[in-house]
Amino acid sequence: MPAIGxxxxxxxxxxxxxLKWGYGPNVQIDEPINVxxxxxxxxxxxxxxxxxxxxxxxxxxxxxxxxxxxxxYLGPSRHRQPQRPQEEGRAYADNDCIWPNxxxxxxxxxxxxxxxxxxxAFSREDAPLHSYISFQQxxxxxxxxxxxxxxxxxxxxxPLENAVPKDFPTETTGDHDGFAVLVNL
Numbered sequence: 577m578p579a580i581g582x583x584x585x586x587x588x589x590x591x592x593x594x595l596k597w598g599y600g601p602n603v604q605i606d607e608p609i610n611v612x613x614x615x616x617x618x619x620x621x622x623x624x625x626x627x628x629x630x631x632x633x634x635x636x637x638x639x640x641x642x643x644x645x646x647x648x649y650l651g652p653s654r655h656r657q658p659q660r661p662q663e664e665g666r667a668y669a670d671n672d673c674i675w676p677n678x679x680x681x682x683x684x685x686x687x688x689x690x691x692x693x694x695x696x697a698f699s700r701e702d703a704p705l706h707s708y709i710s711f712q713q714x715x716x717x718x719x720x721x722x723x724x725x726x727x728x729x730x731x732x733x734x735p736l737e738n739a740v741p742k743d744f745p746t747e748t749t750g751d752h753d754g755f756a757v758l759v760n761l
Contacts (some may be wrong), residue, residue, distance in 0.1 A: 577612070577614075577688065577689065577693065577734075578650060578651040578686055578688035578689075578693055579649070579650070579651055579652065580609060580612060580649075580650065580693075580695055580734070580736060580756070581609055581648045581649025581650060581654075581695070582608065582609055582736050582737070582738035583606060583607065583608060583609060583648070583697075583738060584607040584608070584609065584646050584647075584648050584681060584697040585646060585647040585648055585649070585654065586646060587645055587646075591606045591607070592606075592607040592646055592697075593605055593606060593607065593747075594607060594699070594708050595643065595706060599708070599742070599748045599750060602746060603744075603745070603746060603747060603748055604746065604747045604748075605708055605747070605748055605749065605750055606738075606740055606747050606748070606749050607646075607697045607699070608697060608711060608736070608738040608739070608749050608752050608754075609648060609695050609696065609697055609736060609738065609756060610696070610697060610698055610711055610712075610714075610715040610736075610752060610755070610756050610757065611680060611682075611695060611696035611697070611698050611715060611718060611719075611756055611757055611759065612693065612694075612695050612696075612734055612756045612757070612758050612759070613627065613682075613693065613694040613695070613696070613759045613760075613761060614691045614692070614693055614731075614758065614759070614760050614761070615627055615685065615691060615692040615693070615694065615761045616690075616691055616760075616761065617691075617692055620685060620687070620692060623685050623692035624658075624685065626761055627682075627685070627694060627761065629726075630722060630726035630727075630728060630761050631668055631726070633725045633726040634670075634718070634721040634722045634724075634725045634726045634728075635670045635721055635725065636668040636669060636670055636678075636679075636680070636718070636721070637668065637669065638666050638667075638668060639666060639667065639668070639669040639671075639672060639673065639677075639679070640665050640666050640673070641665060641672065641673025641674070642665060642666060642667035642669065642673060642679055642681075643665065643667075644657055644664050644665050644666055644667065644681070645657065645664065646681050646683075646697075647683065648683040648695055648697070650683055650684045650686055650693065650694075650695050651686045651688060651693075655683040655684055655686070656683070657681050657682065657683065658682065658683075667679040667680060667681050668680050668681070668682065668696075670717070670721065673701075673703060673704075673706070674703050674704050675703050676700070676701065676702050676703055676709070677700070677701060677703070678698060678699070678700045678713070678714040678717045678718060679698065679699065679701065679714070680696040680697055680698035680699070680714065680718065681696060681697055682694050682695070682696045683695050683696065695756070696718075698711065698714040698715050698718050699711050699714045700713045700714040700717070708750060710750065710751050711749060711750055711751060711752040712751045712752060712753060713751075715756075715757050716757070718757070718759075719757040719759055722759050722761075723759075726761070727761075728759045728760055728761050729759075729760045730757060730758065730759060730760070731758035731759075731760055732758065733755040733756065733757060733758070734755060734756045734757075734758050735754060735755055736754060736755065736756050737754050738752070738754055739752050739753055739754035740752075
């Protein structure tokens with residue numbers, strides 16, 4: 577597996593924070609990488625198409641109403657959110673932003689060890705105020721839907737050691753446990 581970054585990166589080059597809203601007085605929610613997708617395909621174009629089709633089957637369409645413009649480290653370099661979804665303010669989500677939803681931003685693909693890899697930061701939010709609910713629930717729902725509807729298999733959890741305790745004085749990762757789910761396509 578290639579080197580996997582621990583965090584989604586904001587436009588300022590730092591760890592991205594949940595809409596810059598606090599988890600409590602002066603506490604920010606850091607956005608962890610919590611999904612790794614391994615795609616068996618011959619070409620990058622085939623990997624991209626296989627991923628897009630699987631996302632659609634699992635109910636994760638490119639939807640508006642989400643922040644965008646993020647990056648993440650994958651392999652030796654930083655990767656931007658793909659140009660698809662084309663428009664700003666889009667993420668892959670299982671519901672419209674005016675309703676509670678699980679949504680994520682994806683980074684990659686890169687080829688490594690005979691497969692293509694994409695990583696993602698998935699979260700669950702309440703609506704209409706986009707309030708943080710859970711990283712863990714979103715990650716697990718994404719994996720379940722990919723397994724149930726897109727014929728993916730789920731591998732062993734990958735420890736990324738990117739959990740910040742809820743009682744840390746200035747930042748947290750909420751309920752995130754420091755693991756990424758491995759989704760195989």
